Amino acid sequence: QVQLVESGGGVVQPGRPHRLSCEASGFTFSNHGMHWVRQAPGKGLEWLAVISFDGNKNYSTDLVMGRFTISRDNSKNTLYLQMNNLNGDDTAVYYCAKDMGVSGSQGIDSWGRGTLVIVSS
Amino acid sequence: QSVLTQPPSVSAAPRQRVTISCSGSNSNIGQNGVDWYQQLPGAPPKLLVYYDDQVASGVSDRFSGSKSGTSASLAISGLQSDDEAAYYCAAWDDSRKGWVFGGGTQLTVL
Numbered sequence: 001q002v003q004l005v006e007s008g009g010g011v012v013q014p015g016r017p018h019r020l021s022c023e024a025s026g027f028t029f030s031n032h033g034m035h036w037v038r039q040a041p042g043k044g045l046e047w048l049a050v051i052s053f054d055g056n057k058n059y060s061t062d063l064v065m066g067r068f069t070i071s072r073d074n075s076k077n078t079l080y081l082q083m084n085n086l087n088g089d090d091t092a093v094y095y096c097a098k099d100m101g102v103s104g105s106q107g108i109d110s111w112g113r114g115t116l117v118i119v120s121s
Numbered sequence: 122q123s124v125l126t127q128p129p130s131v132s133a134a135p136r137q138r139v140t141i142s143c144s145g146s147n148s149n150i151g152q153n154g155v156d157w158y159q160q161l162p163g164a165p166p167k168l169l170v171y172y173d174d175q176v177a178s179g180v181s182d183r184f185s186g187s188k189s190g191t192s193a194s195l196a197i198s199g200l201q202s203d204d205e206a207a208y209y210c211a212a213w214d215d216s217r218k219g220w221v222f223g224g225g226t227q228l229t230v231l
Contacts, residue, residue, distance in 0.1 A: 035220070044123065045158075045166065045209050047220040059219045096164055104215045107156045108220075109177065111165040 002026040002110040004096045009115030014087055022079040022096030022112060030054070030074040033104025034083045038092040039114070046092075049081070050104035057103065086119045093117075124149065125210050125223035134227040138180060138198040141211030141226045145191050149221055153213040155185055155193040160207045160225075169208075197228070205230050 008020040022034075038046040049060035049070040058070050070081040079096055093114040100106040126144040126196035133139040143155060155173050168177045168185035173193065183198045193212075196206055210223040 030133040037222075043188075044207075045160075045211075045222045047211070047222055050220065061205070061219050065144075100171065105153075107154065107171050107211070107213075108166075109171065111167070111169050113165055 002085070002098060004098060004110060004111045004112030004116035006094060006096050009094065009117050011118045011120055012086055013087060014078075014119055017084045019083070019084065019088060019118070020081040020094055020096075020115060022076045022081075024079065024096075024098070024110075027098065027110075029031055029072075029077040031102060033099035033102055033106070034070075034072060034079045035097040035099060035104065035108055036068075036070060036079075036106070037095045038090075040089075040092040040094070043092075048094075050099065051079070052104055053102040058075055059104070086117075088119050091117060091119050124214065124217070124221035125212065127208075127210060127226045128228065129224070130227045132231055133200055134231045135200050135202065136167050137200050138196060138201060139228065140197075141195045141208050141210075141228070143174035143193045143195070143223050145212060145221075146194075146205055147191060148216040149191075149212040149214040149226045150188065150193055151191040152171040152215055155186065157184075157193075157195045158209045158211065160209065162206070166209065200230050204228060 003025045051058040095114045096112040097108040098110040157170040159165045173188040174186045
C-alpha cells in the first residue's frame, strides 16, 4: 500500500534554512505528481506546492513563493521541501501527499502522517 | 481567509443526514473537480470524494458529493459518532495555478 514518510521536523531557528524529506513506497513514485501541505496548530489545511511526475513543472502558493522550493529525486523515491527564511508563522505540521495524476492537478489521494516544524529561537 | 468558503461547524443527531457546503468561484470550483477530505483528531486527512462525486475506494457509501456551478456539497447520511471530524473541500484554481482548500467544517454528532 502507499506509504509516505516525512522526516526533518523539529525546532528550527528563525531565519535559518531547513529541508524536509518524504520517502515514498508502495506505488510508482515517478508516475505521480507530489504535494506539500501544512497545518498550523489548531488551524486548517494550507496547500504549499506541487511538482510534476518528472520534476519539470512545479507550482507554489504566493505565500511561500521565493522562500520554499519543492523538488524530487525519482531515483530515491523522495520528495523534498527546502524552506528558507523561516518565521513563527511557518510553525506547522507539514504533510507530503500523492496526486492521482502525473501533473499534480488531479487531486490528492494519499497523505503521509506529517512532520512537525516549530520555528523558535 | 480561505479561497473556498465552508461553514465553520455543523451538527446533527445520529442516523440523521447532514450536508456541508463549499463555495468558490469560476476559477476553481466552476472549472475543476472538487475533492473532499475527512480529518479525524490527530490524524492526517483522508480522501472521501474526488472529481465532485466519485466516492474514494474503501469509503462508505453514506458519503456523497455533488456540485452545481461554483458551489459543491458533501452529504453524510446515517450519521455515526465516529463521523465526528473536520471536513475540507479542495479544488485546483486556474488563476492561482495551485490548489485551494476550504477553511474546514467541524462536524459534531449530537
